[in-house]
Amino acid sequence: MKFTETSLPGVFTIDLEPRGDDRGFFARMYDVGEFAEHGLETDYVQFNTSFSRIKHTFRGMHYQLGASAEVKVVKVIRGELVDFVLDLRDGSPTFGQWTSVTLSAENRTMIYIPRGCAHGFMSMTEDVEMQYFVSNYYDPAAERCVRWNDPMFDVTLPAKPAIISDKDAGAPDFDPVWHLGRES
Structure with a gap:
């Protein structure tokens, strides 16, 4: 696996290194030693999948607070999407900045999203399926959503x-007290 840090510290793309022959190929998607060597989370409690039937479906920007914060490792197994990561880590030098990466079944690239970052994605083809490791269990009380078009962050989607969802479209403007659990 090849780990490449993005413009947001701690956010990595992970490219597989397939070994192939006439039958096809084999590649590791996860190796506890290699993840640990790069200082990345090695303990995952769930392996989830998400399917988007319609092109330009947008989901996000989701994350969880405090002890419920989660690391995600995302991989597309069918179709193509653009994956978005918004840095909401308190005290981060890149707080409020975002990055995006194209993930597809063809490029087999994965993305590592650390705790404290909001995550969203837009399907760029019909019938997109992704899978992702999650380091923590879903906690509805700690769930937060940042509206993708909140002017504070200026996230630019590739298409309208x-x-x-109504929940994602109606997420409130960023408020540090609610979104970060800060005392004012």
Whole structure:
């Protein structure tokens, strides 16, 4: 595996190193030793999947607070999406900045999203399926969502969302007290 840090410290793309022959190929998607060597989370409690039927479906920007904060490692197994990471880590020098990476079944690239970052994605083809490791269990009381078009962050999507949930579209403008659990 090849680990490349993005413009946001702690956010990595992970490219597989397939070994192939006439039958096809084999590649490792996870190796506890290699993840630990790069200072990345090695303990995952869930392995999830998400399917988006319609092109330009947008989901996000989701994260969890405090002890419920989670690391995600995302990989697309069918179709293509653009994955977005928004840095909401308190005290981070890149707080409020975002990055995006194209993930597809063809490029087999994965993305590592650390705790404290909001995550979202837009399907760029029909019938997109992704899988992701999660380091913590879902906690509805700690769940937060940042509206993708909050002017404070200026996240730029590659297309107008064809489908977005009412919850995601109606997320409130950023408020450090609610979004970060800070005392004012």
